[in-house]
Amino acid sequence: MSRFNVWWAACLILLGGLGCNARSQDLAEFDWDADTDEEADEQEGDADSEDGEDGDGESKEEDGESEDEASDGTHHGFVAISDPLSYYEHAKPIIDAKCASCHTEDGIGPMPLTSYDEVEPYVKLVEASVASGRMPPWTAEGPLDNFLGDRRLSFDQRRTLLSWLSQGAPEGDPEDEPEEKIDTTPRRLEDVDLRLELPIDYEPKVEPDDYHCFPIEWPEDETKYVTALDIVPGNRRIVHHAIIYYVRPGSADAVRERDAEEEGPGFECFGSNFGAPSVWLQSYEPGGYAQEVPGDLGFEIEPGSIMMLQLHYNTLTGSGTDRSAMEFKLEDKVDRVGRVSLIMQPAWIAGFMPIPANEPDVVHNYLALPRGADSPPREIFWADLHMHSLGTRGMIGIVRAERPGIVEPLLVIPEWDFAWQETYILREPVILNPLDRLYVECHFDNTADNQVMVDGERLPPRDVNWGDGTTDEMCLGNVLTAPIELGD
Numbered sequence: 001m002s003r004f005n006v007w008w009a010a011c012l013i014l015l016g017g018l019g020c021n022a023r024s025q026d027l028a029e030f031d032w033d034a035d036t037d038e039e040a041d042e043q044e045g046d047a048d049s050e051d052g053e054d055g056d057g058e059s060k061e062e063d064g065e066s067e068d069e070a071s072d073g074t075h076h077g078f079v080a081i082s083d084p085l086s087y088y089e090h091a092k093p094i095i096d097a098k099c100a101s102c103h104t105e106d107g108i109g110p111m112p113l114t115s116y117d118e119v120e121p122y123v124k125l126v127e128a129s130v131a132s133g134r135m136p137p138w139t140a141e142g143p144l145d146n147f148l149g150d151r152r153l154s155f156d157q158r159r160t161l162l163s164w165l166s167q168g169a170p171e172g173d174p175e176d177e178p179e180e181k182i183d184t185t186p187r188r189l190e191d192v193d194l195r196l197e198l199p200i201d202y203e204p205k206v207e208p209d210d211y212h213c214f215p216i217e218w219p220e221d222e223t224k225y226v227t228a229l230d231i232v233p234g235n236r237r238i239v240h241h242a243i244i245y246y247v248r249p250g251s252a253d254a255v256r257e258r259d260a261e262e263e264g265p266g267f268e269c270f271g272s273n274f275g276a277p278s279v280w281l282q283s284y285e286p287g288g289y290a291q292e293v294p295g296d297l298g299f300e301i302e303p304g305s306i307m308m309l310q311l312h313y314n315t316l317t318g319s320g321t322d323r324s325a326m327e328f329k330l331e332d333k334v335d336r337v338g339r340v341s342l343i344m345q346p347a348w349i350a351g352f353m354p355i356p357a358n359e360p361d362v363v364h365n366y367l368a369l370p371r372g373a374d375s376p377p378r379e380i381f382w383a384d385l386h387m388h389s390l391g392t393r394g395m396i397g398i399v400r401a402e403r404p405g406i407v408e409p410l411l412v413i414p415e416w417d418f419a420w421q422e423t424y425i426l427r428e429p430v431i432l433n434p435l436d437r438l439y440v441e442c443h444f445d446n447t448a449d450n451q452v453m454v455d456g457e458r459l460p461p462r463d464v465n466w467g468d469g470t471t472d473e474m475c476l477g478n479v480l481t482a483p484i485e486l487g488d
């Protein structure tokens with residue numbers, strides 16, 4: 001077991017106010033092999049029933065099975081349905097609901113899967129991708145009802161689809177399609193108060209993956225609160241994912257300078273360090289949709305700020321130009337202001353996150369005390385994790401003041417995939433009490449087989465440290481919190 005002796009942190013002013021209170025810790029890393037059920041039981045000694053961990057326990061029965069199967073790529077435990085199934089009656093509604101958001105004519109999926117004629121040539125591939133759990137793409141572990149917008153198939157959906165495939169994927173009669181059609185168009189914001197668009201039709205310059213940041217001036221001249229936001233991809237074939245970062249007025253000049261250094265609007269940017277602190281507000285993944293800020297919260301945005309749209313284009317799935325936009329719903333006042341806090345070791349940035357060449361499993365972890373004993377309890381609404389391409393798995397959790405040494409998972413990503421990082425919004429907020437700490441853990445594989453491809457060839461392993469480039473690394477968690485709402 002590797003232990004990471006955390007450095008006494010210099011008091012870096014991190015965005016959410018984390019960092020200054022960070023304490024030196026020596027915490028054994030999260031036990032990845034423990035059966036989640038048992039672990040939940042073990043941790044539930046004092047059964048705090050609202051904190052999401054219990055949610056795990058309850059719905060495990062139903063969802064646990066599909067999880068097991070999905071992760072090891074076999075059909076074990078799969079009992080095929082013997083009644084005759086058909087495309088129209090059984091398979092289409094599931095494919096429409098769970099695949100068509102990406103697999104449409106202009107979507108990011110490599111082929112449309114919206115009709116029998118489109119699906120039929122690919123049945124073998126569809127079977128392999130569903131049986132292995134590769135499709136639909138989704139990286140977070142846990143029960144299906146833990147996060148909003150979980151793309152995975154339910155146990156029944158998966159069983160029905162695989163049974164239909166094992167029966168030879170019969171077409172059946174179009175008349176049998178259920179009356180109620182699935183609406184596959186992405187949900188957009190209804191009332192848009194502000195729309196900020198890329199200043200040009202941008203054509204990706206780097207193939208196949210182009211990462212470009214567009215800093216856009218925030219036009220409001222009074223403080224406003226963003227209560228819902230959306231990223232509207234201009235060209236859904238090539239926009240693989242996108243993130244909105246908020247840059248406060250005090251840091252905006254640094255970003256403007258960075259922008260001016262490169263010709264044309266925006267600049268190449270891979271990570272989340274733009275020479276100035278920024279706050280992650282929203283992410284877009286293919287098939288994604290507009291979101292209200294959870295918990296009826298608002299993000300406070302001051303005049304003179306910058307909204308940065310970071311786009312990851314992938315040109316293997318399409319070509320052309322893109323003019324994506326950000327849309328916002330604004331209020332003058334909100335009851336609760338949301339705060340996005342970073343979970344990271346401040347010393348990492350200064351070069352203290354070594355990942356030596358050829359090491360198969362380098363672990364970096366950190367425990368942060370978000371605020372003092374006198375602060376009121378807070379609710380956590382989402383958890384995010386960010387690494388680059390050497391990352392293999394990672395997690396974010398809470399270490400309760402009364403149970404030091406035990407990590408209560410908030411977000412566990414057993415197979416990190418840079419291409420599918422997103423904002424994991426908890427269906428039920430989790431409570432963070434004063435003196436509870438937040439934990440982040442990242443694993444990296446720096447051997448020859450896990451290197452970035454450049455021009456079709458893998459780079460040789462080299463010593464890696466914290467940094468912003470494609471071949472540097474990061475280990476960064478973030479959570480959205482707000483003071484708990486006390487019923488009065």
Ligand code: HEC
Nearest residue numbers: 098099102108109110125126129134135136137151286287
């Ligand atoms: C969130 C978007 C998204 C959803 C939802 C999705 N796919 Fe995909 N699919 C992709 C992308 C992107 C690829 C290209 C390969 C990659 O990036 O992994 C792909 C590739 C595939 C492939 C090609 C072979 C392979 O495994 O790469 C098949 C088959 C497939 N998807 C089937 C499905 C089916 C069946 C569903 C629904 C049960 C589904 N996909 C849902 C985005 C999606």
